[in-house]
Amino acid sequence: MTDKVLKLDKKTSKLESHCFPRHTKVVPPVAVEGSGCYLIDADGKQYFDGSSGAAVSCLGHGDADVAAAMKDQIDKLSFAHTGFFTSEPAEALADLLIANAPLGIDRVYFVSGGSEAVEAALKLARQYFVEIGESNRTHIIGRKQSYHGNTLGALAAGGNAWRREQFAPLLFNASHIDTCYAYRGKADNESYFDYGQRMANELEGEILRLGPDKVMAFLAEPVVGATLGAVAAEDGYFTRIREICDQYGVLLILDEVMCGMGRTGSLFACNHDPVRPDIITIAKGLGAGYQPIGATLCSKNIFDAIEAGSGFFQHGHTYLAHPVACAASFAVLTKIINQNLPARSRKMGDMLQDALRQKFGQHPFIGDIRGRGLFIGIEFVADREQKTPFDPSNGINRRVKAATFDAGLLCYPMGGTIDGKKGDHLLLAPPLIMEAEHIEEITNKLEIGFEKVFGSKEP
Numbered sequence: 311m312t313d314k315v316l317k318l319d320k321k322t323s324k325l326e327s328h329c330f331p332r333h334t335k336v337v338p339p340v341a342v343e344g345s346g347c348y349l350i351d352a353d354g355k356q357y358f359d360g361s362s363g364a365a366v367s368c369l370g371h372g373d374a375d376v377a378a379a380m381k382d383q384i385d386k387l388s389f390a391h392t393g394f395f396t397s398e399p400a401e402a403l404a405d406l407l408i409a410n411a412p413l414g415i416d417r418v419y420f421v422s423g424g425s426e427a428v429e430a431a432l433k434l435a436r437q438y439f440v441e442i443g444e445s446n447r448t449h450i451i452g453r454k455q456s457y458h459g460n461t462l463g464a465l466a467a468g469g470n471a472w473r474r475e476q477f478a479p480l481l482f483n484a485s486h487i488d489t490c491y492a493y494r495g496k497a498d499n500e501s502y503f504d505y506g507q508r509m510a511n512e513l514e515g516e517i518l519r520l521g522p523d524k525v526m527a528f529l530a531e532p533v534v535g536a537t538l539g540a541v542a543a544e545d546g547y548f549t550r551i552r553e554i555c556d557q558y559g560v561l562l563i564l565d566e567v568m569c570g571m572g573r574t575g576s577l578f579a580c581n582h583d584p585v586r587p588d589i590i591t592i593a594k595g596l597g598a599g600y601q602p603i604g605a606t607l608c609s610k611n612i613f614d615a616i617e618a619g620s621g622f623f624q625h626g627h628t629y630l631a632h633p634v635a636c637a638a639s640f641a642v643l644t645k646i647i648n649q650n651l652p653a654r655s656r657k658m659g660d661m662l663q664d665a666l667r668q669k670f671g672q673h674p675f676i677g678d679i680r681g682r683g684l685f686i687g688i689e690f691v692a693d694r695e696q697k698t699p700f701d702p703s704n705g706i707n708r709r710v711k712a713a714t715f716d717a718g719l720l721c722y723p724m725g726g727t728i729d730g731k732k733g734d735h736l737l738l739a740p741p742l743i744m745e746a747e748h749i750e751e752i753t754n755k756l757e758i759g760f761e762k763v764f765g766s767k768e769p
Contacts, residue, residue, distance in 0.1 A: 344371025347741050347748060349720070357715070358740075360752055361722035365535060365568045365685065365739035368595040368651070369642060376600045376641045383637035392630045399636035406643055407607065410577050414586050416610035419623070420603065420631035424567030424593035425459030427604035428529075431589045432463050433625045435527040435561050438612045441619035444559075447526040450482075451516050451560075453489045455730065457537040458529060458565050458591075467529050470537045471730025485520060487512040489534060490543040493678045493689065494697065494728065506544030514554045527561040527589075528554075532579040535568035536724055539687025539735030540680055542574070548585040561588040561612075567604065568685075571595030572646050572742055575656035575683035582682070588612060598642040601635035651742040655683040662686060662738070662749050669753045675764050684742060689727060690734040699733045702726075706734040706763065714759035719752065 331338070339351035347370050349357045359367060369376065383399060390397055404418040419434070421427050432450065439447040452458070454469040465474060466481035469489075474481060488495065488509055496505040517525050528551065534541045555562045564587040569579040573595055580587055589612070593604030616623060629635075646652070663679060663686055670676050670688070677691035690710070692700045700706045707723035714721050714736075727733030740748065 346370045346372065347744055355718065357718050357720050358748065358751055358755065360714075360719050360738050360740050360755075362595075362739050362741055363599060363720075364594065364722060365573060365737070366594045366597075366599040368571060368573065368742045369598045369600075369645060370741040370743050371599075373598070373600070373642075373645075375645065376598065376638055379641035380600065380634055380638045383634050387633050390633060391628070392626075397631065397633040397636065399633050399640055400631040403636045403640045403643065406640060406647075407605065410647065411607060412578055412580060412584065412586055412590070414588075414609045414611070415590060415607045417608050417613040419606040419608070420636060421593075421605065421627060422602045422629050422632070422635070423604045424565075424591065425461040425464045425604075426627060427567060427591035427593055427606045428458045428464040428467065428565060429461050430606040430625055431529075431563050431565075431591050431608075432467060432527075434589060434606060434608060434612065434623065435563065437624060438561070438615050439526055441615045444523070446524055449485060449520045449525045450527055450529060451485045451487060451513065451520075451525060452529045453531075453534075454486045455489050455491070455537045455727075456486070456529075456531055456534060456565075458531075459567070468537075470726065472726045473537075473730075475730075485516050487516050489538065489541065490547050491534075491538060491541050492544060493541075493680065502544045503546055506547035507550055509544075510547050510550035510554065513551055514558075517554070517558050517560065522558045525558065525560050527563050529563040529565060531565045531569060532582065532585075533569040533574050533682050533685055535685070535737065535739075536722070537730075538727060539689060539724070539737050540682065540685045540739075541687065542582070542680070542682045545583070548580065548583045552585050555588075563587065563589040563591070565591050567591050567593040568739075569682075571643070572652035572655050573683055573685050573739060575659065576652050577646065579682075595646075596642065597635060597639045600642065601632070601638040602629075603632070603635040603639050646742070652683070655742050658740075658742075658744055658746070658749075659683040659686065661746060662740075662752065665749050665753050666756075669757065670760070673760070673764075675760075681738075684738075684740055684744070686738040688736050688738070690736075699728055702731055707736065709763045710734070710736055710759055713762040714755060716762075717755040717758040719755035719759065721756075 343350040452467045456469045458464040458468040469486040490509040566579050570592045588609050590607040597603035678689040692698045707725040711723040721736045723736035727735045
């Protein structure tokens with residue numbers, strides 16, 4: 311591959327490129343190197359990867375062990391279609407995942423990313439009920455302000471209004487109950503536990519409204535990532551959700567694409583309660599960015615139903631269980647487990663949250679600092695007392711992203727925090743290998759960015 315220096319067209323001020331970018335009106339720098347917690351662009355500028363991309367690069371950049379595992383696998387076998395073969399890396403990775411998975415999880419279906427994992431989960435849930443003779447179960451219940459991926463099925467199951475809006479005519483009809491979001495939903499005279507139980511009980515109400523024999527699955531993120539900014543459910547919430555699912559024969563699908571693989575302080579985020587899901591989706595940290603990979607994990611009960619029935623999961627992609635991706639992921643997962651990075655995430659996350667609260671806890675335009683492990687959200691408000699969001703026309707999240715980027719910090723700001731339109735937050739999800747000395751760098755660069763956006767007056 312020849313080196314290419316991307317240039318700006320002087321007449322149009324656009325990048326001379328044939329790539330289709332995420333945003334045609336934004337000219338991004340060219341990333342040329344990654345090392346540890348840092349990325350470096352073509353001009354030599356260094357950025358601390360404070361969001362691990364999108365909570366992906368849990369081992370940071372340039373890990374020699376993962377690179378060696380990939381090279382070794384390429385030298386042996388680069389690809390074998392799963393219509394003909396399984397492979398050693400896929401079998402080894404599945405064994406390692408199941409050995410560390412929640413109780414009852416027994417099988418792994420490897421795909422190429424989070425959206426594919428959610429699509430597979432939805433189809434698997436549907437086929438399970440067809441196999442056991444309950445084909446009348448067709449309804450999916452999700453949560454408002456959730457995000458499960460950008461394919462049409464995953465988008466339909468998700469509850470983020472902004473992402474769904476223009477594609478709504480193409481989406482299947484899913485139900486969405488309120489998310490457990492105590493900062494904005496808990497009543498003053500209500501305990502956090504009682505609030506969580508109230509929110510969980512909305513699931514039962516929706517099941518009864520739709521018809522108990524017609525609901526297929528409930529889908530939720532244990533810690534909501536992109537759309538809410540690291541909002542964890544209250545203790546006992548998912549325990550109650552599990553009880554409701556069991557009562558009405560509904561499958562519980564937990565989406566850990568963003569919050570799983572050690573990010574929130576345990577390998578699987580659902581271990582916090584703990585809760586026994588029927589299906590789990592993972593991705594992002596599973597491959598740590600070294601290869602595209604995701605997975606749908608299911609219970610023995612679900613697998614056995616298909617095995618005893620048709621024996622064929624009517625779903626598939628060309629790159630299922632790609633040998634190189636599985637080899638890379640095995641190296642990543644081995645390191646996460648052997649170095650006990652989930653525990654490190656808990657420790658560093660507590661330290662980072664403490665530092666953020668010390669520095670920004672009384673900031674006039676920051677309403678909430680929250681999260682679990684190294685999965686932390688900061689919500690911006692125009693009025694702290696009233697929790698009033700900024701007018702979306704201010705573009706606070708976009709301005710924060712640009713300002714912190716200029717300061718040399720990558721973070722993940724988003725708008726529409728409250729309802730898909732109003733509200734702004736940023737998400738921090740630095741590599742799990744970060745050191746204590748990085749905390750000051752993060753807070754200092756955030757301070758530079760916030761000062762640029764907010765100054766000492768209202769924007």
